[in-house]
Amino acid sequence: MPTNGAPTRITQGSHTRGGIGESTLRPDGTLKVTGEFAYASDMWHEDMLWGQILRSTVAHAEIVSIDTSEALATPGVYAVLTYDDLPTEVRHYGLEIQDTPVLAHGRVRHHGEPVAVVAADHPETARRAAARIRVEYRDLPVITDEASATAPAAVLLHENRTDPHAAHVRHPNIVHRQPIIRGDVERARRRADVIVEGEYVFGMQDQAFLGPESGLAVPAEDGGVDLYIATQWLHADLRQIAPVLGLPEDKIRMTLSGVGGAFGGREDLSMQIHACLLALRTGKPVKMVYNRFESFFGHVHRHPAKLYYEHGATHDGKLTHVKARIVLDGGAYASSSPAVVGNAASLGVGPYVIDDVDIEAVALYTNNPPCGAMRGFGAVQACFAYEAQMDKLAARLGMDPVEFRRLNAMSQGSLLPTGQVVDSPAPVAELLRRVKAMPLPPEQQWLVAGEEADVRQLPGGLSNTTHGEGVVRGIGYAVGIKNVGFSEGFDDYSTARVRLEAAGGEPVATVHTAMAEVGQGGVTVHAQIARTELGVAQVTILPADTRVGSAGSTSASRQTYVTGGAVRNACELVREQILERGRRRFGAHHPAWATAELLLEGGKVVTDGGEVLADLVDVLGDEAVEIEQEWRHRPTEPFDLRTGQGFGHVQYSFAAHRAVVEVDTELGLVKVIELACAQDVGKALNPLSVTGQIQGGTTQGLGVAVMEEIIVDPRTAKVRNPSFTDYLIPTILDTPTIPVDVLELADDHAPYGLRGVGEAPTLSSTPAVLAAIRNATGLELNRTPVRPEHLTGG
Template sequence: MPNQTSPARTPQDLNEAITGGIGDSPLRPDGTLKVRGEYAYSSDLWAEDMLWGATLRSPHPYARINSVDIGRALKHPGVYAVLTHEDVPGENVYGLKVSDTPVLAEDVVRYQGEPVALVAADHPETARRAMEKIVVDYEVFEPVTDPERAAHDETLPKLHPEGNVVRYQPVTTGDPEASADVVVSDVYTMGMQDQAFLGPESGLALPAGDGGVDLFLATQWLHVDQKQTARALGLPVEKVRFTMSGVGGAFGGREDLSMQIHSCMLALHTGKPVKMVYNRQESFYGHVHRHPAKMYYEHGATKDGELVYVKAKMYFDGGAYASKTPVVVSNATSLAVGPYEVPNVKIEGWGLYTNNPPCGAMRGLGAVQPAYAYESQMDKLAKALGMDPVRLRQLNAVAEGSTMATGQVLDYPAPVAELLERLEKLPLPPEKGAEPVDIRGLPGGLSNTTHSEGVVRGVGYSVIVKNVSYAEGVDDYSTARVRLQAIGGAPVAMVHTAAAEVGQGLITVQQQIARSELGVERVNIHPADTNVGDAGSSSASRQTYVTGGAVRNACEAVREVVFDRVARRFGENSADLSLSGGKVVSLATGFVAELVDVLGDSAIEETREYHHLPTYKMDPVTGQSPRVHVQHAFSAHRAVVDIDTDLGLVKVVQLDCAQDVGKAVNPDAVIGQIQGGSAQGLGLAVMEEVQVKDGKIRNPSFTDYLIPTILDMPPMAVDVIERADPNAPYGVRGVGEPPTISATPAIVNAIRNATGLHLTHTPVTPEQICGV
């Protein structure tokens, strides 16, 4: 029975019972399984009597398909189906922002690796052998591979009916012809980067008795995949049901469709479950990459270092299809001057179609490329002024109340100067002394190539800005369903969203929010699927913000029902009630009731959405908008590098970071995100580049496409500050992407500082350092 004579409890008492809430760092429920190799990923799925699917891909970047002969493949023993574009039941086209991508190529292939036909067989090797028997007659064309030419050269073939420009966006403010005392300019290029997630594209499609299909897969956005797949299958959305399976990393590479439509087509055609799993080479062909870029930058400043103007022209190679190219152009142009106050701006950005591999979302979408350029420029400008590069950045840093180049006023903290100040205070690694050298810490030391001769050290800084959540008028929201009931004599909450756990720890964050809002220990997370409302994509550093907001709102609605029950049953004032430790408590009267008694046999379930502040499209002529982005995040890095100038080898000795996260919902996870993002930024700085020549990928494997390992990652000091955004749930600010962006220019600036070389391309290779 409820105890109505207990002494009144203080707010401090209410926090005693619950651990693992907001601000704590509880263990991830999937962590132990992943470390032990026991976690079930989508590639581990299995069904009785299932078939294996395979995809025939074009070997040519640009060609006409004259004919496709599937006869010999159909006759191959063990083959159940061979499908071409003629077998697509609905619309043979899909796309994230622009519907321009064929499910299966019809008369033209526009990139190497474009899907042409599908095979389903009783064994994966059988499917591959049958696939080799499909005969395609191609008429090969010369590919369009230069994005800058694609923007301006009308003599080139039009790869799509509208031409080769996906989006052109200018941003202008102030006097576009302003002059300055000191001017620096250069042309910067960035190579194509792969997301390099460990789990390949995979999924299992099961035909359903209602004529629909159920797909278990690894993705970043269940509902947008569902809608695109339903259109291609010619089915109503409710007959295409998607459920999230274990995801082995994403980083943007799973935003576009890969095997979703193909596996469902084969399952519906054969009436059997169909599993598809890409190998690593096919994965390089089968998902989008980071946009390569060419950027012309010019900065003008007074002799005292105040920025007067920034001009830039940026070309982004979107490859064969649009994917997220329109968003890349939007983000890049709106963030092109960085976290700096600049009165006069003239920016132009182009996103182009070419016959290179398709490019789309990758961590730091559209902000990575310009950040490399503007931070290189800030170091170059500091040198021209004879000024400390950190002081130059602090002198021009934005702050709360500053106006961005698009006209958006920062109505939340923007501690850019403070980040740099904190970064400078972090201790530097000891200088090399006379003591014996540990070769393991030298460039190439583990290969015994360097014994400290010809090794020079450099230090580099960077600070960047990144937008959080979707922008330009997108109704970016999430949905959460929360159920509270008594199970086994204890209150238990169930949280159900469609938000994709892609390794960032979102499951844990949802549990933390529910524990804090409902005051219960036990919180279960329902598998993410399309049976609940849309949660949007696990991208743009948005899920803790929007899905966290939706879970909070749903929990608040559940809590209100609980308080209403108590108020009506016991005559308490609901405004005085609180939930803590599985009890309903009144701070006013000392009333305490067991939550399980309040719930009884009836569960409380509420569904709520969270919509953030509205955003608005950029003006197509001026780029101006009162709020292009929901929120901006800021991150700064300091890199210390040792360079073997004889061999061109780079050793990142230390990589420190200071970042504002608004509110650290899970401090350990925040540190992990910063470390992981920094590793990807390091990879882009000195090793990661998809080599493309004449439209063909030359290194589609982790043997030839290098990514950082634990041996490449240096010690990191991470200074996390929390300046709450008043517009965001709990004051949170996106965490995962900013460190990826700021790590790269800091490392390249450090290499320049060590060598004095004029480096304008990333990744920096030994050939660049040695001048080969």
Template sequence: MRSTGLTQLGGRIGESTPRPDGTLKVTGEFAYASDLWHEDMLWGCTLRSPYAHARIRSIDIAPALAMAGVHTVLTHADLPAATRYGLEIQDTPVLADGVVRHHGEPVALVAADHPETARRAAARIVVEYQQLPVVTDESSATAEDAPVLHPDRTDPHAAHVPHPNIVHRQPVIRGDVAAARQRAHVIVSGDYEVGMQDQAFLGPESGLAVPAEDGGVDLYIATQWLHADLRQIAPVLGLPENKVRMTLSGVGGAFGGREDLSMQAHACLLALRTGKPVKMVYNRFESFFGHVHRHPARLHYEHGADRDGRLLFVKARIVLDGGAYASSSPAVVGNAASLGIGPYEVPHVDMEALALYTNNPPCGAMRGFGAVQACFAYEAQMDKLAAELGLGPVEFRRRNAMSQGSVMPTGQLVDSPAPVAELLRRVKALPLPPPRQWETAGGAPDVRALPGGLSNTTHGEGVVRGVGYAVGIKNVGFSEGFDDYSTARVRMEVIGGEPVVTVHTAMAEVGQGGVTVHAQIARTELGVEQVTIHPADTRVGSAGSTSASRQTYVTGGAVKHACEAVREQVLALGRARFGTFHPAWGQAELLLENGKVVTDGGEVLAPIAEVLGGEAVESEREWRHRPTQPFDPHTGQGFGHVQYSFAAHRAVVEVDTELGLVKVIELACAQDVGKALNPLSVTGQIQGGTTQGLGLAVMEEIVVDPATARVRNPSFTDYLIPTILDTPAIPVDVLELADEHAPYGLRGVGEAPTLSSTPAVVAAIRQATGLALNRVPVRPEHLTGT
């Protein structure tokens, strides 16, 4: 079941190196987790609740068990050990424990010898429900008579919230907002709303659990965080962690949606009960219920500025809908609160962010993690202020832009480059696309370039152009005192007369290109050509999650640290074997380059293969960035974040104002990446994040019925994501200002462009239409008033 790893040649730090999995993916040859196979495996299926809030009166599994080919049916009563799990708070039932709290909650599991048999058997399970009142928003969640969704809370946030249906609340207080309001020349306010976005990864949840002879289980799984999965799964199975062995399988995207468990524990439970391998693969419909989503949000902002266009104060309130279970909502609240003012210098701040428990679908990590929702609101406010003051949108932002040495509202000093004004200058300076691109040489319209595209709805009548700008700030890495570290094991040996390096981490490769970067680091530090990336599994120490733009920083740092230790072992062997014959071996600085040991002056001392002889050297190292601290629960003060990243966008759109159709022509981006370890991959990350922000701006939303809390559109037929026809030109201007605290000076890349692309697109639509547009995604009816 295990791959032999990816072997790569060529490409060092700073070079554009193609990904070894790239060709396989675009040609359809890459093996994803859904392609896993075992000759005698069973198929697992999940029965899910049709209601968002209901009491389970009875479950009759006999009709399912009576079907030929069915091996077992499991309910909450059959769980062998722990019955709940969770990333931060263990409040999520493995299977519904008498009450369902959201539409699609798992109620029972079936294992059968064919997937269709498993699905039909699940449909035969008879569940009697008693529907309960649903909690869907802040007013219903915090009302005096609101049903308390988790009455037995014991989590550390419970003591700091005003109502038990509030997961977490974080204020950020700085200065004196009331006094600053009295001095303000201009005050603007606004109410904003962000819809629930899905990660929409293309590979649905899937995995294969294989029972082992020692009573344990081997799980091959598409995930973002192997060791967090392990920490949650082992107690559910009643097994020690060393008997739950996890190997990463091919992952078809993640964007935060694979941080939480989906079918991991379910597949293992069925495998251990039946004694047979069990494969589970969600279809697209089920995938919408199988993972968390981006928190929908309601935001109120009030900004004040003086006559010179300097910000004086911000008062804001952010309400995030966390859905039925906590997932990572507390951390999302911390991000929204601490980053919710934007990349600006504001002396007086009164911010409150909170997340609710409701009967809506659970929400958690998604690319941008709390900062996306805030950025849409504060950037709309910046455009309002600029208009009131008679300033251009870029000029107003540049006057208030933070820089290195600025102090965040949390009191944290920004001690690395923060080139916000420069990014705005650069993105504005990029040439604009020519007007009326939809006109052919003969003057006839090319409908593919018009709003509505091939639907042929307009030939240019009523089409107007708009340009909008936005900039955002995102943290890098885990925050608020989390012990954020990674582990890497590096081995060097001689194979076929050449030195070969193997890099082994538990990093989940979800499409971000980490396997390429790790090989580049090994080649750079150890001077070899051939590097093999060992399959990620739990047989090496944790690499943390592939999220928070952290993997190149933290796991890359661990690989670099382990390589440095291996290099010292190689040099020690050389000194022992050759030191008496060549005095240069005694000098302090020796390097490994092009398969040889060389002095810092370039003199070759010996081939690495000769130094190693028949020996292999290996080192496993943990690497931690500088520590952070929790935010004060009352004031929000504290050194909460490791690093900040910044991106700015300029959007150019064309809008058919009669039909309410939008065509995004261009989304230019300028971003500081510290150091581009792989420029090709960096550009791809920026363009991918930009496109995901475009989706939130004009099309992506999970629609939940406000009366029943049922999901209305769980399919790619009704939940729209940008295709190649929707994706505009995305020119990228990469700035490299090194962060001295980070390996190679790098800065996390993947999330920042997701923030500012959304408000930039909406700002451009506002300019084209003159409409307020305080909600995303923008729909045709918002533009036509129908």
């Protein structure tokens, strides 16, 4: 067990009920803001070594030779491994398609691909040794876009594909293709009085999480390994790691260490296999921590995209059709690109009623950095494009952009382009009405006492470039639709183990799941559920690990729904066992114990009428009640590969934004003043946490609107800005006021009626900001992020 920074149990007491619907505080909140929280990079073990990866300096090349002799001769180096040193014939991994080599073999396919790993007794020694590995490359043609990827003579990035998608694409450099076809677009086009077209470009966004990738692998006496790791999905990691190590899964014990944010960037493996390989080879614990430069190469990013849209409408504002093509750049390896394609296609028309639809979405293999999961998962790129189209249509028709959207908004009972009926609340029109009705911020807030300009409130901020000259205000709106949970027939489930026992003269509940707490607040919600269902004040949340069944990934806004559902069901079964004990003690016919209702307060069993029947501690005695329970939501089905029809998604979430911006049109500077949001959350299990999720997602959407983009050289496919000096993310000075209006319209299919929260605001915040900038400048602005030269013609 690591001697420092080890995962710890979180025991949550409460002098109040602290159940669902209350704004209970995070148990790790104070530790994080004071710097005392143990993240994965804080892990420590006696006599541990440090691991280091050698990464490719080119994006596409044949590996002619690798010379590790100088690295091995470096004092303090314990091991140097390349592809040929891997212990089994299984040398590739992947979430869905196993196309990613553990270490590059034969050729490298993207800038920064791992080529070799080193273990040494000091991190600087490991870095120096890695730099002494000599790799000879022979350059290969670089594929960077659709034209070069699908040209007749294009180099195939993955030859002899055998994955399930290979038979359904027209070129091997296309990862996956998903059409969505409903109705007759050509006939509908003839009914349209107005048709607008647009071509949109969405930049590559980084998850920019707080803590870089890190982990600690400790070899065990039984020949296995204990891995302490910051990840989003312990069991998916385990499934990919075990075959490469040649170990049964029960010999690889994984424990979640402190995670400094994720947003999709930790769904794929980073150094998990590398650290385990080095630990097993050397017989010593091995710690690996990426620096920020490495982190830009060590995880997937949001897919950059090109989107082509055509919308039609009648003179009275009714949408007639949409025809679209969405091209996502998946980079060198598949990651979760097939699922992202499915999302982008199935959600590609937005939260609107449109009977005639023809959408094609594809993901490409290129030599650009690998792309995969990021908050919003394909729906973000589509929302940027279809919302710009809605504004274009409203302008052509002379209609208010909000009222035009409300006129075409879906509602409960609407039919999606996939043929699925929306069978839970879909208050799109109401969200738009609410966000428009919010009070606007006052004009010229940057004036002090009505005279002097406070440059902190102006575009450009403390750079002091403007004092209000040429500053114009703009207002824009957007709304989006996001799925909740895994889709397209994936067996989406979670597992929870709940234990109730007497300890120190009071009842204590213990909750154990494999849910990755990455900042979303699941540890808080699980305790709230246990308090609500069992009535106990004391709840202990055990560290997430692989000693309990899978909880799936902390992604797709699914954990509160699915793992929360598992915790609730396990609590209900524990409660039933307690009831049965009470029936045995007080008699089977005792009216209170015959009821299914049970509440525990102060260690006393209380019925509906409030009668105290027994001391729960006495009923429990020395024998605890412990139950592990799997929980599944209703099943989904794959989309048809020709038409896109199918019940593909479990649930939908909706958010609407109004952005208020001020733009210095002479200097091309933008200040986002406010990003108001209205969102339906079904049931706010923790209102404070819900608001925080909405504000966080909104800020991430702001980032990609006006500043965030990974720049890849189109000639070499090399990343040009892998640092937070050159890759800009919003600071507190960039973050606007974010008022939130929360609706709670219960979904009858979900536990407590809840709806996934964290992703939907990331969709609509970006197009709302762009709409506001367009409103201020009159410019078309069809790409993200908006840069000064786009506003000044430079």
